[in-house]
Amino acid sequence: SQQGEEDPQALSIQEGENATMNCSYKTSINNLQWYRQNSGRGLVHLILIRSNEREKHSGRLRVTLDTSKKSSSLLITASRAADTASYFCATEHSTLTFGKGTMLLVSP
Amino acid sequence: GAVVSQHPSRVICKSGTSVKIECRSLDFQATTMFWYRQFPKKSLMLMATSNEGSKATYEQGVEKDKFLINHASLTLSTLTVTSAHPEDSSFYICSAKSAADPYQETQYFGPGTRLLVL
Numbered sequence: 496s497q498q499g500e501e502d503p504q505a506l507s508i509q510e511g512e513n514a515t516m517n518c519s520y521k522t523s524i525n526n527l528q529w530y531r532q533n534s535g536r537g538l539v540h541l542i543l544i545r546s547n548e549r550e551k552h553s554g555r556l557r558v559t560l561d562t563s564k565k566s567s568s569l570l571i572t573a574s575r576a577a578d579t580a581s582y583f584c585a586t587e588h589s590t591l592t593f594g595k596g597t598m599l600l601v602s603p
Numbered sequence: 604g605a606v607v608s609q610h611p612s613r614v615i616c617k618s619g620t621s622v623k624i625e626c627r628s629l630d631f632q633a634t635t636m637f638w639y640r641q642f643p644k645k646s647l648m649l650m651a652t653s654n655e656g657s658k659a660t661y662e663q664g665v666e667k668d669k670f671l672i673n674h675a676s677l678t679l680s681t682l683t684v685t686s687a688h689p690e691d692s693s694f695y696i697c698s699a700k701s702a703a704d705p706y707q708e709t710q711y712f713g714p715g716t717r718l719l720v721l
Contacts, residue, residue, distance in 0.1 A: 525708070526708055528709075530712075535694070535715075535717070536714060536715065537607075537609075537696055537712045537713055537714035537715045538647070538696065538698075538712040539712075540709060540710070540711070540712070543708060543709065583646065583647070587708065590637075590649055590652065591637070591649070591698075591710060592649070593639075593646045593647045593648075594646060595645065595646045596646055598644075
């Protein structure tokens with residue numbers, strides 16, 4: 496069954512702006528991961544946050560996790576046109592379950 | 604490091620034929636490999652989990668006889684779509700966990716294989 500659900504489904508912003516994507520899930524997790532996928536390509540692992548962590552940073556990425564609300568957010572700061580891609584959250588319990596993704600379009 | 608390759612990257616075949624897709628971990632040994640399927644603009648759906656030397660574990664609704672998985676070594680898993688039909692057309696992606704990862708948390712994804720069945 497689908498675990499993660501991203502919001503919004505699509506996001507269009509200008510270069511330099513911040514992009515925030517949200518993910519909600521239903522059951523308990525060991526960790527939550529964010530991936531990026533360019534059109535027709537494989538997935539690139541961005542960041543992993545464990546269930547006992549609340550926030551994590553990696554370069555221009557900031558991920559938060561609220562296990563009480565079963566939600567996570569991915570913030571991309573100072574976005575670039577090259578950030579245009581689909582972003583998926585995935586929750587891990589015994590297997591990795593992906594959400595439907597957010598399509599991000601960053602215009603120059 | 605942690606590179607996963609897939610071959611072929613895209614394949615077009617006639618209905619009724621079988622297609623084999625290879626997934627290789629190039630610079631690490633993979634304890635576990637996973638096969639996912641992705642329809643256009645949709646999420647990845649896990650099809651099966653394979654461990655080297657043992658039978659694959661299939662997700663509910665995935666036909667074992669339709670999608671044959673062989674994990675013959677610690678660096679190679681194959682997915683064979685048998686008697687392919689147009690509805691099998693999809694993007695197939697494999698991933699692998701490294702035997703060296705003590706937490707076994709991260710999956711490394713291949714670039715995907717685009718299958719089109721005519």
